[in-house]
Amino acid sequence: MRRIDVGCDLSYQVRQTTVFLFQISAAQTPHQRLICGQFSVNPVVYIEICPIGMEGNQLQRIVVEPCELQIAYRATVELTPEVEAPTTVGESDASQMPAEVLTYLNPSRYCESDLLSKFAFEEFGMIPRGFLRVKAICEWVNAHLDYSSGSTNSTTTAADVLLQRTGVCRDYAHLAITLCRGVGIPARYVAGYAVDLQPPDFHGFFEAYLDGQWYLFDPTKLAPVGGLVRIGVGRDAADVSFATLIGVALMTSQSVLATESAISDHTVSTDNSQSAVSTA
Amino acid sequence: MRRIDVGCDLSYQVRQTTVFLFQISAAQTPHQRLICGQFSVNPVVYIEICPIGMEGNQLQRIVVEPCELQIAYRATVELTPEVEAPTTVGESDASQMPAEVLTYLNPSRYCESDLLSKFAFEEFGMIPRGFLRVKAICEWVNAHLDYSSGSTNSTTTAADVLLQRTGVCRDYAHLAITLCRGVGIPARYVAGYAVDLQPPDFHGFFEAYLDGQWYLFDPTKLAPVGGLVRIGVGRDAADVSFATLIGVALMTSQSVLATESAISDHTVSTDNSQSAVSTA
């Protein structure tokens, strides 16, 4: 069991009335217990907590008038050490998958599995079905892409990345997801925090559905899988953007933190700004 | 109130064990009452009915050994005449939309609203917000696209269509959805049947979220909106493919029907094959 502190500070110059949708708070899951969490906004505004979809995602919605806006999020989670899947874990058959999992076989905005399925079958169709096949996909992605900040942008898709062979964490995850779906393995994007990521930033990884449950993978190898903290899941990054703005505002600073908790008795300092404790 | 008979017959040559996921049965909604429905498979196999997601979609899953497979679906629905929205219907504000609606602002596989939002704002940003703006988008799509069977394929996206200016019903819907999302109006794809469509085929149209509810639009103008029968909704056509195959099978024939019900007392003939009455 690991205890992890995560959080972020975001500043915006809001120029017109703007609606913000934030997806930055740690999720509550069977493997991730939220010990405490605090979402603070300065100046004080009403914070609406919106659960989204059926996978436990939630977002914070605020409406802000022109101002200098500061968002601070802090939380501590306890991760139940996820035992690495035995290499004998197989794949679920399409005839047995729960209906809600079937959706994760569909192509999505950044994961055009319809375009890449022939490629996926050619490269990974001969590998025995199961955990080791997803592992092979991750190894392939890691070996064939160069990690390079700024090499891609918010419109870059898995097909683009497969050609360019360059990207960031989100692109690594998108390509691996697409190749999994391409060979018939449901896969979904996970947005989150990663312990000791260098440089500190939000992180993107993915889950594949094998033998009746979801398993976590990070093809970037930038952080140990055991130190990944979930914010939310979706078909791809389009569903779990950490901030969506409707209005006119300029981000002026961003910092992210995720570290092993030094002490087991964790207390969150409170400040005067309004806050919502999102213990889900 | 209109009573409509819909249905389809599909034949496949199944060459290896194949999992079929069908989305061809009429949905049950407040505006669409399912009077009776019958999904028949020959040869007889177990038919699993899988509800998918939160919008009432469902699919039929069957596993079939090599054979000549025949699927027949027949249903009768009663449509509550949807009163055309008054032209004064406005748009919902992002600060007020229910959380589950926000998802339909995200870009998706065939609706790259992130790519086209600048275009959308330029063309439709000045039009007063509301029903008339969506109407204007539909008129623009109808005026700028040529309807041409076979001009596009299953990988064609809204951005492709905007450039090519040619497509089929699915492409019309994708482009209109994308332009709606581009200016901040949630929009989703609807797969269904259309009364008296020529030539008869499955149809694709869309819904936009305005003033707290979903309104139906068909930018092809090929069928009256009052004669559209819903199968399911999704972000785009990727979510509501009428048949998804995992295995090896060849479609050998397809026919679709949708006509005004001649008599109000409708009886469905039964045959010897196994059937599931999907009255949801």
Place this chain on the structure above:
Amino acid sequence: MRRIDVGCDLSYQVRQTTVFLFQISAAQTPHQRLICGQFSVNPVVYIEICPIGMEGNQLQRIVVEPCELQIAYRATVELTPEVEAPTTVGESDASQMPAEVLTYLNPSRYCESDLLSKFAFEEFGMIPRGFLRVKAICEWVNAHLDYSSGSTNSTTTAADVLLQRTGVCRDYAHLAITLCRGVGIPARYVAGYAVDLQPPDFHGFFEAYLDGQWYLFDPTKLAPVGGLVRIGVGRDAADVSFATLIGVALMTSQSVLATESAISDHTVSTDNSQSAVSTA
């Protein structure tokens, strides 16, 4: 030395005054001697022969009023058996290539070598420079693509093909050209005829520049390289379309022939329509 008969018959329904640009006549090159050639048009119109560019391409331009148009082309060429390059042939260095060859390193409409160069280097960067590297590229293309008529269209590019893994001769050539350019080998598209191609059709292949001269390759392996007859060369298929129309006309039939000449004394039958003997 081989003697080959080539030709084609094309019919069009011309609906408005239309300018046709044909590139169907066999080229005259050091390795390909044009014994005789006849380009016939019915009804009779003035045929303008236009040399294009610096590589010996030429096209026939005609202006046609509404009519049923028939084009017939017949030619006999003598191919100097191109001795297979010794496997020791190396690559030219960019510091030594003639200036007119450098152009064939640039990306072009259907050969986005800028997009694929990372992929090309990764796959083929380690192979010793020279003839065997181009051979390896051809083998890779042949092994990874499925030949399938109708799988692609006139807008399909090398990047599309690399993802889809399916195409026709033109796509095979485009992908091989793109991979060659990607690793720094100038490459160009060749449109032509191929002896005994099944089914008979125009053919597309390519040339790579090695050790100071151009070598011919056909990654489809559908016809022996020694039986390939050149019409013209270009950066890609955009430059050597067999027919370009400006106006309104519908192609109603097309047949192509290319066979080993049975007799060495070849005579071309003449007919009453106007004809241009294009012996270059």
Place this chain on the structure above:
Amino acid sequence: MRRIDVGCDLSYQVRQTTVFLFQISAAQTPHQRLICGQFSVNPVVYIEICPIGMEGNQLQRIVVEPCELQIAYRATVELTPEVEAPTTVGESDASQMPAEVLTYLNPSRYCESDLLSKFAFEEFGMIPRGFLRVKAICEWVNAHLDYSSGSTNSTTTAADVLLQRTGVCRDYAHLAITLCRGVGIPARYVAGYAVDLQPPDFHGFFEAYLDGQWYLFDPTKLAPVGGLVRIGVGRDAADVSFATLIGVALMTSQSVLATESAISDHTVSTDNSQSAVSTA
């Protein structure tokens, strides 16, 4: 008649033996007389001047060992004031265009006129043929794109720009070229210098072929057409990249100048590095 001083300074950190192909020297044309020009390289290497193609392009090729490389180019040209075309100038007919012009109707890497011709015809097909139609295309491009440094990269095409509605000079030119070709007007890219461009940089504009000659257009309106100095022409930017590197080198600085010549008696200072006076 205007006298213009142009030039640039480029620095590279060369890490392995690298072949450089530069296209930075002013062209000699009927409308642009090269008074004097000097291409200097430090350290001294052999400079090969390579004429490319049939339009008077030339490039400087050098081979450089690891070093700190400095390139300096200075030239003075005299522009014969190009009288604005009378608005009555019409278009050449495809039946009359010289053969070498026909090539500029073909789609190219960054100008997919095949993809956009339907769009082009729809927007500009009704406008009377001629100079005013190209002017209308330029106005449309200028009105619908936002000029934004860094918004696009070296792989961005006209189709991308048409969707994104954002770009730099090269993108403006690519889109205008593509729309011209789309309606049947030959168009080609021109790389060059522009007097008093802010901030100073290389510039990209284009020429359209009308009534038997090429006319210059700059859809960015960032510089007067009368102050544009040509380096070279091509199908698009792929043909006239100012620097192409084969090897490993890092650009460390770049500055560009283009100003009205203060004095009519122009002298170029010489330095100790080897130089080639490229008076063509």
